Amino acid sequence: MIAESFDYAAPSTLEEAFQLLHELGDEAKILAGGHSLIPMMKLRFAAPTHLIDINNIPGLAHIKEENGHLCIGALTRESDLEESDIITSRYQIFTDASKLIADPQVRNFGTIGGNIAHGDAANDHPAVMIAMNAEVEITNQEGKRTVGIDDFFYGFYMTAVQHGEILTEIRIPIPKGKFGTAYYKSERKVGDYAAAGVAVMVELDADGTCVNAGIGLTNVNPLPMRAARSQEALIGTKLNDEDIAKAAKFASEDCNPTTDLRGDEDYKRHLVKVITKRMLKQAISRAQ
Numbered sequence: 001m002i003a004e005s006f007d008y009a010a011p012s013t014l015e016e017a018f019q020l021l022h023e024l025g026d027e028a029k030i031l032a033g034g035h036s037l038i039p040m041m042k043l044r045f046a047a048p049t050h051l052i053d054i055n056n057i058p059g060l061a062h063i064k065e066e067n068g069h070l071c072i073g074a075l076t077r078e079s080d081l082e083e084s085d086i087i088t089s090r091y092q093i094f095t096d097a098s099k100l101i102a103d104p105q106v107r108n109f110g111t112i113g114g115n116i117a118h119g120d121a122a123n124d125h126p127a128v129m130i131a132m133n134a135e136v137e138i139t140n141q142e143g144k145r146t147v148g149i150d151d152f153f154y155g156f157y158m159t160a161v162q163h164g165e166i167l168t169e170i171r172i173p174i175p176k177g178k179f180g181t182a183y184y185k186s187e188r189k190v191g192d193y194a195a196a197g198v199a200v201m202v203e204l205d206a207d208g209t210c211v212n213a214g215i216g217l218t219n220v221n222p223l224p225m226r227a228a229r230s231q232e233a234l235i236g237t238k239l240n241d242e243d244i245a246k247a248a249k250f251a252s253e254d255c256n257p258t259t260d261l262r263g264d265e266d267y268k269r270h271l272v273k274v275i276t277k278r279m280l281k282q283a284i285s286r287a288q
């Protein structure tokens with residue numbers, strides 16, 4: 001199908017974008033990579049009267065470590081994550097995820113900000129952000145505010161980004177000790193959304209005891225989900241096989257998958273258990 005007609009603007013500053021958002025009201029939408037929004041418009045699930053393209057606004061695409069945080073600009077493309085030395089050497093969870101997203105064409109244009117602002121529990125970065133305990137910087141005409149990732153997703157395609165606001169940066173607190181991360185999703189065919197996916201971060205002290213753990217789940221709950229009981233089960237342990245098996249069992253019990261074309265509920269719970277175990281082992285090995 002062809003999208004309904006709309007007007008298009010490409011401001012070159014954030015101030016100009018906010019002015020347009022203010023003038024045009026809530027029928028206007030931000031356009032980043034367009035790989036979620038345009039398909040929605042073609043299917044007529046969305047029919048914004050105006051698109052405000054933020055691609056010409058400088059200062060929104062960067063990857064840097066600053067003040068104890070990994071800072072990723074909202075307009076950073078999936079392909080930029082795959083090519084970043086900082087990401088590939090220390091935060092492999094992002095490349096694990098981006099390599100599994102769609103195909104190179106989508107990854108060349110799709111942005112990390114758009115991936116989470118879309119608010120879809122089937123997208124891969126929300127679970128990664130949960131595992132990494134991300135903070136999301138949201139900017140509006142009055143200034144900036146920061147929202148913790150656990151308060152960011154609050155409904156079906158609903159996030160803390162309100163009309164008149166732009167998601168500008170994602171900040172990941174850099175773990176102080178040794179840490180490892182990993183993400184994997186099971187997909188029906190290459191480039192598909194997840195049947196189930198699991199994102200993991202573990203932080204270890206000098207003795208190899210787990211001092212912090214983050215586990216996020218993809219597409220097995222109406223909202224992107226933190227496997228809180230699994231995380232708690234790991235903290236204070238040496239992450240032996242028994243600890244890992246317990247955390248994986250809790251994740252498979254606590255998620256809420258639905259039966260659909262990607263598999264039935266039992267199958268998805270089984271996937272969560274198996275992938276959680278594997279990702280924990282991979283994250284531990286990367287930490288060491």
Ligand SMILES: Cc1cc2nc3c(=O)[nH]c(=O)nc-3n(C[C@H](O)[C@H](O)[C@H](O)COP(=O)(O)OP(=O)(O)OC[C@H]3O[C@@H](n4cnc5c(N)ncnc54)[C@H](O)[C@@H]3O)c2cc1C
Nearest residue numbers: 030032033034035036037102110111114115117123124167
């Ligand atoms: C064939 C195909 C397969 C795909 N497979 C996967 C997959 O396996 N896994 C996956 O995670 N994703 C997948 N996607 C989605 C893709 O990764 C999108 O690019 C991504 O979800 C959205 O990023 P975008 O920059 O394209 O956002 P857009 O489509 O431009 O925007 C998406 C939504 O977010 C809003 N938005 C965007 N940026 C901002 C911002 N900075 N501030 C405020 N609001 C903003 C827009 O208004 C819109 O509502 C697929 C897409 C396609 C077309």
